[in-house]
Amino acid sequence: MPVYNRIDEDIITALKAVVGDKYVLTDPERLAPYEKDESANTACYRQPEAVVLPARTEEVAAIMRLANNRKFPVIPRGAGTGLEAGAIVNEYGGIVLSLERMNAILEINEENLYAVVEPGVITARLQAEAEKKGLLYAGDPCSGGSCFIGGNAATNAGGNRAVKYGTTRDQIYAVEVVTPGGDIVELGGRVKKMTTGYALEKVIIGSEGTLGIITKLTLKLVPLPLHSAHILAVFEDADKALFTVNALQRARVEVTCLEFMDNECIRVAERFTGEKQVGSERGNYIIIQVDGKSEDETDDVCVTVDEICRAQGAAEVFIGNAEKIWYSRKIFSEASGAEGVVAMEDFVVPPDCIAVLLRELQVIRKDAGLAFRSVSHAGDGNIHLDVLKERLSQEVWEERLGAFESAAYDVVYRLGGKISGEHGIGGLRKDIMKRYTSPVELQLMKALKKAWDPNLILNPGKIFDVD
Ligand SMILES: Cc1cc2nc3c(=O)[nH]c(=O)nc-3n(C[C@H](O)[C@H](O)[C@H](O)COP(=O)(O)OP(=O)(O)OC[C@H]3O[C@@H](n4cnc5c(N)ncnc54)[C@H](O)[C@@H]3O)c2cc1C
Structure with missing residues (x-):
């Protein structure tokens, strides 16, 4: 890796000349x-040397040019x-470049079903604005109320x-990008198909x-569904709950959401809210949303889903109001955070393997002497584990977690999966990325990074280290 310069007074002055004095933060409190x-790993938290808050693309480009001239890292932040x-x-070290001031919804085009937005728009705000016009922005991370x-x-x-x-990549026609060198380029286009060179917009995303x-x-944007129904199926057996994914797939039922919560997650939600959650004694949830063009069509799908869930072993199936059905799932992240999770996993496997994965993870966890709770975007084969430290000493915890993760990654890759379905690699999972990615694939990624960012200015040391 290159040697970077510290952010000195000269650089601060130059940054202020780009964005204005007020938008360069250096005071430790700010x-x-x-x-x-x-x-969850607070050991990686570190103060930036400065934070810069540009308001326009040209300012972002000027900052990147300055960073290349003066050789300091820039970390983009939503x-x-x-x-x-x-x-x-x-x-x-280096500066954090926050996109929070670039937060305008520039256009919502009802006729042609698209929106143009700046990067600092909160996801839920776009969803709400689109909804006012009878449209849906389909991207929907659980953090939608706060993420950009x-x-x-x-x-x-x-x-x-x-x-x-699909994921965010599937919701995007085009992106305007400031390159690491400080050029401005539009990648992709508002077209249904495109074979005009490499699809670089797809590379930038993720x-x-x-x-x-x-x-x-x-x-x-897509038209809002005309009718939606929400189903909560409670299973005593977590395995059987997850095998419902395979049964629904086999029956060709098209679902909009297909989520899983294990019993411990339901109890976490219950402890947090102080309200009794249905089936919290022994239940595990499958939560399903189906959409249809008419009430009759939606009802028919619900009947099929109900039959499939019961045939898979559901003790109870509720069809009802979205708020009630989704309540514990929506509250879970906050509830879990309040209990202080220490390690999180984001495994993804082919959806038909999700039940087998959980079964194998349970065995590994017992061997390692650890506990976890799991929620899953089960329809995507994506499972999140909160691995719990409980009362273990730091030394024992680290040893057991290491053993658990190694064995778990092996299973994930044996099933054709990957270590991250949606959270990414960031600065925390580089070692695992290196261990489980083919050297050829990793070399191609590094070559791409070096070609786009020869001075390694933009977010260095994330995803992988460049030799
Ligand atoms: C309670 C909770 C629930 C969550 N649920 C989900 C979920 O359901 N699905 C899911 O996928 N994730 C989920 N996440 C993770 C997180 O919300 C997502 O990864 C989200 O997309 C991050 O957006 P952000 O604006 O906060 O980005 P940040 O955390 O600020 O940045 C994330 C990464 O993107 C880069 N970045 C940010 N903005 C830009 C930009 N404009 N240009 C270039 N690079 C940029 C940063 O450098 C960093 O590497 C959840 C997180 C929490 C806390």
Whole structure:
């Protein structure tokens, strides 16, 4: 890795000349919110040397040119809800470039079903504005109330509706990007098809702020579904609950959301809210949303889903109001955070393998002497584990966690999966990325990074280290 310069008074003056004095932060108190994200591993939190808040693409480009001239790292940041320390500085230091002031919804085009937005727009705000016009922005991470669209693109966020609509990458027509060298380029286009050279917009999406800074996005919108129904099936056996994914697939039932919560997660929600959750004694949840063009069509699908869930062993199946059905799932992240999780996993396997994965993880966990709770975007084959330290000493915890993770990664890859379905690699999972990615694939990624960012200015030391 190159040797970087510290942020001296000269650089601060030059940054102020670009964005204005008010938008360059150096006071430690004002830097504090930018030293962390939502990762459970607080050991990686680190104060940036400065935070810069540009308001226009040209300012972002000028900052990148300055950073190349003066050789200091730039770490792009959205809302800081990431879980892998992608938006915080590491041992290389540098500035955080926050996109929070670039937060305009520039256009919602009802006739042609698209929106143009700046990267600092909160995802739920776009969803709400689109909804007012009878449209749906289908990207829907559980953090939607606070994360930014730009951050969603940079991490290729998934979420609840990915099973039907795909991840953030599938919602994007085009992105305006500031390259690491400070050029401005539009990648992709508002077209249904395109074989005009490499699809670089697809490469930028999910690159976790290492290849370019996303400064504008043209997003797909779809008509709001006319009718939706929400189903909660309670299973005593978690395995059987997850095998429902296979049964629904076999029956060709098209679902919009297909989520799983194990019993411990339901209890966490119960402890947090103080309200009794249905089936909390022994139950595990499958939560399903189906959409249809008419009430009759939706009802018919519900009947099929009900039959399938019961045939799979559901003790109870409720069809009802979205708020009630989704309540514990929506509250879970906050509830879990309040109990202090120490390690999180984001495994993804082919959806038909999700039940087998959980079964094998349970065996590994017992062997390692650890406990976990799991929620899953089950329809996407994506499972999140909160691995619990409980009363273990730090030394024993680290040893057991290491043993558990190694065995778990082996199973994930044997089933054809990957270590991250949606949270990314960031600064925290580089070693695992290196261990489980083919050397050829890793070399291709590094070559891409070096070609786009020869001075390694943009978010260095994230995803992988460049030799
Ligand atoms: C409670 C909770 C629930 C969550 N649920 C989900 C979920 O359901 N699905 C899911 O996928 N994730 C989920 N996440 C993780 C997180 O919210 C997503 O990764 C989200 O997309 C991050 O957006 P952000 O704006 O907070 O980005 P940040 O955390 O600020 O940044 C994340 C990464 O993107 C880069 N970046 C940010 N903005 C830009 C930009 N404009 N240009 C270039 N690079 C940029 C940063 O450098 C960093 O590497 C959840 C997190 C929490 C805390």
